Each structure stands twice: as structure tokens, then as C-alpha cells.
Amino acid sequence: MNFLNPSRWKLPGARWGRWVILFCVVWIAGCAQSGAPSMLDPQGRGARAVTDLWWLLFWMASAVFVFFLGFLLLALFRRRATRPDGEVADRRGTRVVLVAGIIGPFLVLLVVFAATIWTLRALAMPPVPDELTVHVIGRRWWWEVQYPAQQFATANEIHIPVGRPVRVVLTSPNVVHSFWVPELQGKMDLVPGKTNVMWLEADEVGVYRGLCAEFCGVQHAKMNFLVIAQPQAEFDAWLAQQRLPAQIPEDGSARTGFDVFMQSSCIECHTIRGTDATGNLGPDLTHLASRRTLASSVMPNNRGNLGGWIADPQHVKPGNLMPPATLTGTELQALLDFLETLE
Ligand code: CUA
Numbered sequence: 001m002n003f004l005n006p007s008r009w010k011l012p013g014a015r016w017g018r019w020v021i022l023f024c025v026v027w028i029a030g031c032a033q034s035g036a037p038s039m040l041d042p043q044g045r046g047a048r049a050v051t052d053l054w055w056l057l058f059w060m061a062s063a064v065f066v067f068f069l070g071f072l073l074l075a076l077f078r079r080r081a082t083r084p085d086g087e088v089a090d091r092r093g094t095r096v097v098l099v100a101g102i103i104g105p106f107l108v109l110l111v112v113f114a115a116t117i118w119t120l121r122a123l124a125m126p127p128v129p130d131e132l133t134v135h136v137i138g139r140r141w142w143w144e145v146q147y148p149a150q151q152f153a154t155a156n157e158i159h160i161p162v163g164r165p166v167r168v169v170l171t172s173p174n175v176v177h178s179f180w181v182p183e184l185q186g187k188m189d190l191v192p193g194k195t196n197v198m199w200l201e202a203d204e205v206g207v208y209r210g211l212c213a214e215f216c217g218v219q220h221a222k223m224n225f226l227v228i229a230q231p232q233a234e235f236d237a238w239l240a241q242q243r244l245p246a247q248i249p250e251d252g253s254a255r256t257g258f259d260v261f262m263q264s265s266c267i268e269c270h271t272i273r274g275t276d277a278t279g280n281l282g283p284d285l286t287h288l289a290s291r292r293t294l295a296s297s298v299m300p301n302n303r304g305n306l307g308g309w310i311a312d313p314q315h316v317k318p319g320n321l322m323p324p325a326t327l328t329g330t331e332l333q334a335l336l337d338f339l340e341t342l343e
Pocket of ligand 1: 138141176177178212213214215216217220221223
């Protein structure tokens, strides 16, 4: 286990060089990936309650750490007083243990307990009208998103009106996942056989990244999604547009692509409302072209990425449940022409 001890590392440089390297490694471990969502940058009142509690715990823990480190240093470097009346010194020691060992921790834990209760109250479900309920189902490895009141489904993209709470009902038909939008809310698990409910609210119009926060299999790291907070009118327009069935192309390459789709195994797994494709293993594709990303927010939704995904999905996300398509180049191009019409 010598490699665990920096003083035994065979490194060039000055005596302190290895410690500088160790410090730098620990330091950069705290660096944020650019664009990565941070719960320390809350953009909604749910996340703000969690972040406030986090900062309180951070500063209390820091104070306790510094306080006890001070005592440790005192014990290490202060010479023990030699008194003839040992009895008095003992009584003082008892008092220190009573205050620093029992009353102090009790007060600290009392504050933590009160702050936690306050945070739980702040996170309780606010009143939400039924039409603002979203069902989120954890799939392997993507998110099915249903709007039950509006009777449509989409995938990997949750639209919400800005400044209003939305109820999120979480279920999983396979393994445990965890739904997390760090800038908007704390995490909540999706547990097979159980229905969990939480809420999301964003202060500002914007796109917020969400992710799966519970290891759920080989593509856990590529199980992301977007929450898109829109002004109410824009949100209503989006709902109205998503409710519509797909427009079936009448002629041209898009029509050929539609026929390719309907004659292939695509329809076993995918739904396109308004057609005979009613599979429910993969994402609903009725308005695929309106979505910003593909494959659970792994890449931007554009023709090149979509073509690559259909031709060889295992290259993008090895182990995912979509089989590769056996299409000729012409069929694939026609299929892309069709899929691009699904706005
Ligand atoms: Cu789903 Cu990790």
C-alpha cells in the first residue's frame, strides 16, 4: 500500500513538490465541468431551500472543525500544567467535557434538526392544478415524459411554465433511477412498484439540465434530460402543438421514408400518433423533430446525429435497447427526410 503514501512516491523535484502535486490533484477535483448544472447555483425555490441548508451545514461543520482543531493543537503543543492540587484540574476537565462534549454537540444538532424540518416544510408539495402534472418514467436509459391531462407523451424533454410549480410523478418499470435537476430541485428516486411525487419550479425562462443520479446500468451516465421553462403563452402553444397527431407526408422522399418506417421493425417499439405505429418500448416519435436532443440528451438533434444513431445506436450508447437498422443508404436518407417532418 506504499502508493497511498505521498512521502514514498518516487517523484522528481523539491522536497515539497509531491505535496504540491497532491494538493493540486485534490484542488482540481473540485473543478466544475463547464456548463454542468450545480446545486450551488439555484434557479428555483425548491433548489434554493436545499442550497440554503447545504450552506448552513457547510459553515457549521467548518466552525466545528476549526474549533476542535484548535483544541487538538492546544493539547499537542501546550505543556501540561503541574499543579500540586490535582483535584482542581480534574474538575476543570470535567467541565470542558460537559460543555464541549455534550452541551455543544446537542446545540449544534438542535440547529441542524430545526433547519432540516424548516427545509422539509419548504419542499412540501405546493398546490398544483391537475393540468400541470407530468408523469416521468425511468427507462433504460432514457426518460419517458407523459402529460396525462393533455394526453400525449414525449421523451427526455420536460416543458414547464416559468414561475409555476409543476407536479412530477415518478415511476420505473425496471430498476431504480433518480431524477435530478440540480438547479431546480433536490433528487428523488424512481423505484419499481412505487410512485413518488415531487415538484419543479423555475424562476427564470431557460433550459435546465437534468440527469439520472442513481447507478442503473451501463448507460447510466448517458441518461440525461432537459427541463425547458417557458413563458405561459409559449408553454400553452407547445402543449397544443404536441397534442396534434403527426402529419403524414403525401409524396416525395418523405413519403418514401414514411413507408420505410411503417414496413420496418421501427413500429414494434415506437409510436407515431396518427399512424399504425403504436410500439411503446422506445420514445414516442410523433414530434421528434421538435426536440432539441437525441438519445437522452446525449447529442444535439440534427440530421447527421439522427442518421448515425439509427444506423448504429450501439456505437453511441453500447448496451442500449435499440437494435441497429438494416437499411440501404437510400432508405436511410428517405427515412431521415420523413423524421425531419415530425415537428
Ligand atoms: Cu437511470 Cu442512472
